[in-house]
Amino acid sequence: MKRKTLFTIDTIYRQPLAVEGLYFSEGPDAAPAVAVVGALRGDEVQQMYICSLLVGTLARLEQEGRLAPGRKILVVPCLNTFSMNIGERFWAVDNTDVNRMFPGYDKGETTQRIAAALFAHLRGFEYGVHLTSFYQRGNFIPHVRLWETGYEQAQLADGFGLPYVVHSTPAPIDTTTLGYNLQVFGTQAFSLYSRNTSSVHEKSAHRALRAILAFLAERGVLLPGSADIPEAPPDPAYPDSAAPVHLHEDALVTVLSERGGLYFPAREPGDRVNTGDELAVIRDPFTGEEKERVHAPASGHIFFAHEGNLIAGHDVCFRMIPDAATDPSLR
Amino acid sequence: MIETVFSVELAVGETLLLQKNRISGGSASRRVCVVTGTHGDELEGQYVAYRLAAELRARPELLDGIVDIYPAINPLGINSIHRSSPLSDLDMNRLFPGNRDGNTTEAFIDAVVRDIAGADVCIDIHASNIFLTELPQVRINENAAAELVPRARRLNMPIIWVHSNATVLESTLAYSLNALSTPTLVVEMGVGMRVTPAFGEHLVLGILHLMDHMGMWGEKIHITPATVVGQDRRVAFLNAESSGIFIAETRVGQDVKAGDRIGYIADPVRGELIETVAAPVDGLLFTIREYPVVYEGSLMARILESRG
Numbered sequence: 001m002k003r004k005t006l007f008t009i010d011t012i013y014r015q016p017l018a019v020e021g022l023y024f025s026e027g028p029d030a031a032p033a034v035a036v037v038g039a040l041r042g043d044e045v046q047q048m049y050i051c052s053l054l055v056g057t058l059a060r061l062e063q064e065g066r067l068a069p070g071r072k073i074l075v076v077p078c079l080n081t082f083s084m085n086i087g088e089r090f091w092a093v094d095n096t097d098v099n100r101m102f103p104g105y106d107k108g109e110t111t112q113r114i115a116a117a118l119f120a121h122l123r124g125f126e127y128g129v130h131l132t133s134f135y136q137r138g139n140f141i142p143h144v145r146l147w148e149t150g151y152e153q154a155q156l157a158d159g160f161g162l163p164y165v166v167h168s169t170p171a172p173i174d175t176t177t178l179g180y181n182l183q184v185f186g187t188q189a190f191s192l193y194s195r196n197t198s199s200v201h202e203k204s205a206h207r208a209l210r211a212i213l214a215f216l217a218e219r220g221v222l223l224p225g226s227a228d229i230p231e232a233p234p235d236p237a238y239p240d241s242a243a244p245v246h247l248h249e250d251a252l253v254t255v256l257s258e259r260g261g262l263y264f265p266a267r268e269p270g271d272r273v274n275t276g277d278e279l280a281v282i283r284d285p286f287t288g289e290e291k292e293r294v295h296a297p298a299s300g301h302i303f304f305a306h307e308g309n310l311i312a313g314h315d316v317c318f319r320m321i322p323d324a325a326t327d328p329s330l331r
Numbered sequence: 332m333i334e335t336v337f338s339v340e341l342a343v344g345e346t347l348l349l350q351k352n353r354i355s356g357g358s359a360s361r362r363v364c365v366v367t368g369t370h371g372d373e374l375e376g377q378y379v380a381y382r383l384a385a386e387l388r389a390r391p392e393l394l395d396g397i398v399d400i401y402p403a404i405n406p407l408g409i410n411s412i413h414r415s416s417p418l419s420d421l422d423m424n425r426l427f428p429g430n431r432d433g434n435t436t437e438a439f440i441d442a443v444v445r446d447i448a449g450a451d452v453c454i455d456i457h458a459s460n461i462f463l464t465e466l467p468q469v470r471i472n473e474n475a476a477a478e479l480v481p482r483a484r485r486l487n488m489p490i491i492w493v494h495s496n497a498t499v500l501e502s503t504l505a506y507s508l509n510a511l512s513t514p515t516l517v518v519e520m521g522v523g524m525r526v527t528p529a530f531g532e533h534l535v536l537g538i539l540h541l542m543d544h545m546g547m548w549g550e551k552i553h554i555t556p557a558t559v560v561g562q563d564r565r566v567a568f569l570n571a572e573s574s575g576i577f578i579a580e581t582r583v584g585q586d587v588k589a590g591d592r593i594g595y596i597a598d599p600v601r602g603e604l605i606e607t608v609a610a611p612v613d614g615l616l617f618t619i620r621e622y623p624v625v626y627e628g629s630l631m632a633r634i635l636e637s638r639g
């Protein structure tokens with residue numbers, strides 16, 4: 001393992017922002033195989049934690065000679081230490097999102113320069129894995145996402161062994177994300193969503209580690225038999241999937257609240273529900289009176305669940321994978 | 332008349348409202364929409380909303396048509412000094428055209444678009460951000476330049492900046508409305524968290540002047556002509572190469588010569604001047620940094636190059 005400072009940004013009154021990368025299987029003849037990027041945002045603690053688990057595991061596998069020679073791996077656990085240290089999600093000065101700045105611009109604003117500097121280190125890797133979080137606060141079934149750019153090889157996503165692969169058509173705003181730009185610049189990029197974001201969830205973190213190791217093994221970056229390790233044991237709560245379900249984001253069913261109030265969800269990500277099942281209750285915040293019962297509009301699985309004890313009207317309580325969503329043609 | 336365009340219950344004892352002030356006169360059905368407050372830290376448009384409504388109310392006999400004023404697209408942000416929507420921490424001007432089936436913020440934005448769509452012209456007023464002061468200007472996507480520049484010329488703004496299309500800007504209010512054939516002009520002026528009445532008065536006159544040309548306002552108004560920035564290359568950007576405290580020595584609206592000092596970056600810890608900021612070209616300084624803390628890359632000034 002080689003720990004390197006990829007680049008720094010100077011500031012007044014704080015130490016320079018120093019972005020670190022951890023390299024494995026490095027050498028003069030090593031080809032850039034897989035880059036794994038963790039927290040681009042200051043609240044992505046779970047994503048950074050997953051990277052730290054991966055770094056520890058890869059360091060041990062490297063010592064044991066179980067990494068494929070000549071297949072370089074780069075892990076960047078945290079780009080945004082500046083925001084993380086002060087509890088901000090976005091860039092601490094101007095609240096811009098580095099994950100809306102790619103491929104970056106080295107003569108532009110600070111976050112454009114940060115994006116450009118990171119991107120320069122990631123370009124040329126064959127595969128990219130971005131541990132990321134969603135723009136709505138909430139919890140997910142661990143899954144893989146990929147942008148439909150015309151360059152994506154969707155079947156490669158099966159290598160993670162996670163139950164769902166979600167395909168998304170990029171909206172204009174998405175064309176500035178890391179995953180989209182890696183894809184466009186020739187890297188097969190995948191976004192990996194863990195259960196949650198701002199706090200560590202051990203089980204899903206280890207599930208994500210298991211998924212990344214499976215992918216590395218599948219792509220020949222680990223030597224055969226190296227992926228099944230004690231740090232990432234099989235977990236009955238998040239079983240391995242040999243044939244993940246591919247679906248398009250548009251096939252997800254959104255379950256909205258009508259009223260605002262105290263929010264009491266009855267279901268969690270991964271739960272199986274049937275049409276008409278009660279999913280949540282919204283109560284008057286002062287009297288406790290029931291204002292609304294939220295029901296499942298379809299049969300399927302809970303994919304995403306609103307996080308928090310309060311909810312506004314017309315907000316997303318859940319997103320569901322209806323049974324009809326599977327699309328084998330996407331693979 | 333104050334109308335509620337959209338409302339939704341917040342979690343605890345409050346309803347979020349999208350309000351507009353509809354002022355109408357005469358018999359014409361032509362409609363002008365004036366929109367502001369999408370970014371909660373930009374307040375220059377508050378002055379324009381107030382002054383325009385006051386002008387229209389004071390002389391109703393001159394009005395022939397409908398003026399809809401939306402003073403606060405991000406009411407929660409304006410009330411709490413949040414640029415983004417506090418409900419989502421996302422820039423609302425990157426969420427257009429919204430989504431009726433999306434979350435609270437997306438549904439709110441969908442309601443904004445539906446209510447404005449079909450107007451004869453829409454003016455979307457912004458106030459830069461808290462970092463930069465801007466000379467009043469109209470910003471136009473090159474894709475819509477042919478249709479919008481003639482209207483922008485009537486707005487009494489000294490600069491019209493026709494910029495190249497960036498995919499990400501397709502999620503703005505202006506792009507979404509233009510795509511729905513509702514001509515929409517973006518005004519940027521002043522600085523965040525402040526009101527500059529002189530800039531606001533310019534724009535109020537400009538809006539009335541535009542309305543006169545549309546046959547909606549019965550008064551002749553004289554305006555100052557605008558310079559049209561044809562392409563991005565005619566604007567020089569000055570970004571900081573060091574981090575420190577930027578001290579501006581020029582103001583927007585000043586003509587500068589290549590080599591003129593615009594300001595400098597100081598290091599207060601060591602008591603040193605670490606970077607002198609000079610104009611790279613002759614031209615009109617139309618953007619200057621207001622917020623002194625700079626990082627590598629922070630924009631300090633923009634100069635509209637003189638015709639060479």
Ligand SMILES: [Zn+2]
Nearest residue numbers: 370373457458
């Ligand atoms: Zn704005």
